[in-house]
Amino acid sequence: MIATKPHPRTPVIVAARRTAIGTAGRALADVPVERLAAPVLRALLDDLAARPAEASKDRLPPVADVILGNCMGPGGNVARVATLAAGLGPDVPGLTLDRQCGSGLEAITLAGSLVLAGRGDLYLAGGAESASTAPIRAWRPKRPGDPPRPYERAPFAPPPYTDPDMGVAADRVAQEAGVSRARQDAYAARSHARAVAAIEAKRFAREIVLLGGVDRDERPRAGLTPERLARLRPAYVPEAEGGTVTAGNSCGVNDGAAAVAVVPDHVRVDHGWPGLALLDWECAGSDPDRPGLGMVPAVRRLLARTGLQLDDIGAIELVEAFAGQVLACADALGLDPDRISPDGGTLALGHPWGASGALLLVRLFSRMVREDGPDLGLAAVSIGGGMGVAALVRKVPEP
Template sequence: MSTTEAPVVVAALRTPIGTAGHSLAALRAEHLGAPVLRALLDRLPTDLDPDDVVLGNCTGPGGNLARLTALTAGLPTTIPGLTVDRQCASGLAAVDVASQLVRGGARFVLAGGVESASTAPVRSWPAVGDTEPVPFTRAPFAPPDSDLEMGLANDLLAADAGVGRERQDAYAARSHALASAAQATGVFDPEIVPVAGVTRDDRPRAGLSVERLARLRPAFREGGTVTAGNACGISDGAAAVALVDAELHRQLDLPGLRIVASATAGVDPARPGRGLVPAVRTVLERSGITLDAVDAVEVNEAFAGQVLACCDELGLDPDRVCPEGGALALGHPWGASGAVLLVRLFSRLAVRRQGRYGLAAIAAGGGLGVAMVVEAC
């Protein structure tokens, strides 16, 4: 695939990731996303307004959250907004949508995702006849016979793939160790926009050993292998990128990430964590780049067993994945997590120049996967 005039990410930032109910719990989604949009504009040596704002979100109040966030950020009222819901893959899907807008003629789009699990509205199904309203826990992802809870579905995926408890705990401990080391040495600092006085991710825990993780009980089924320790944390946060066309990129003369290819795929909704496997295979085929040629791999670590099952199926060494820790340690702000992957790739490839090609991949409820290949330029 030719990438000569492909869209280019020229800036990428995120909030700290807060554990739900903790450091960012008082902030609604638009108040998480707005500071990131404002900071992206401040990073660019141009007064050009974006043509659009595209943001992913899963559990917010509804309406057009991207438009609300843009207005909260003080952007001109002439700039529209588009909210994307592809569940956990929403943030990466939003950047994909934005790249298509740029290919279609837009010069500059802000795109990413935002999630405030802490302030998500409490809803209920309406009463029918003499019945009481039924609490609404989440939207259905699939017909009832295949609409399993994420924890159970990914526990079963790990079992299907033969990924045992010890291996999952070891991978989770690795994620925390890597993220804690990166946090301690300031690796994350340049990509983080402080919000409400919060400057650091809540969740990374130094010294979280396999032995400590082994004491935790299965969380989703008797005899299962997924626990609170080898699963991600429910989180709050926002992440976004500034995406420009090739001509504007040349004018700005900034290091960036060229979007080489993207792909979205579907799998059995009863095993949603597998969704990133066909998405990765398709995006590599579209890009003409082999997995061995990819220098930086960022996969959303929803569950250790899920990541390991997907790595095994792809023939991907798990030690290549998230070498500075992933969602197991940082947290998983659902609608933002796909964009967080791109922020991490931007930091590694465009800022620190640690390689040429990057791969971002994420699975989502309903049996979906989104993947993207980028190239440092």
């Protein structure tokens, strides 16, 4: 069972920010990945310095490390470059990790582990992805003078696994789970409608960092009905073979960054901050042939260890890579899909791969802390190669 009172070294999220999510090739197309992350990191420290008034920058603990998830960047250490670009100084290191689209959430749970271990009192963690500026990769020529060979993508799994493309895998998961095309389209349309309503109500305004004049997510579309989505043809598996996954009920290809500040609870108390305590987290392996289901064992293990039921959790944010995939996960978990991402999820907002897991916790911070919402929250993502990451958070009020 989870403790009812935080331990002094319980990791707590005390600030959460993100960029607007851009559609690849559009508003944020010229912004390299480290420049997506840098203003988010800076905004986290500015938020902490300004809340409350007596907590000046000089009283903040030093940043022990910056941990960022990234999948498709230029190589090197994106987190280190972003740290320097944010003006944090050469004394702050940086770590970049890749757990594919779970990278941003994994970065935050790693920061939580380091806080628990007493290694530092302030970590900035999250993820960033620029699909627009990610390098085009090619195999090295075998002989001098030969042209490079196309390099489509790195494998998610080796033989004897089939290593399907994510869209093909989503179609397989939807078919096996009995998730109909109509249900997928209805879910995707609802995600867009919810995101549009949230934008109009300015519910994202306090979490978005202005970057290049962009302060609004690009992907959500008004008036996207199930009837309009039904006109689209399957994108990965032919309709004659039972394909139901289309461009309309799939996520987009996107640019964006998201990050949070993680401190031990005693630091939170000293500064008078509210926040989200990271109660527990889990990463689980699953069938690489059905990667869309990876969050299911992760959530089940997390619930079993904490003694909670999904009905106990008031705020749930899941990465919706494909409508059929997330509905199959909801069905497997016995979760009412209407409870997922009430302000719109990945299908509408977009899927900047390395950042998407961190975006879940930014959204939970807004819903639970900024808006004084439910006490318990859950974030989970399924990952290419057959993995899932899930994290459980609890709201802790101002001391």
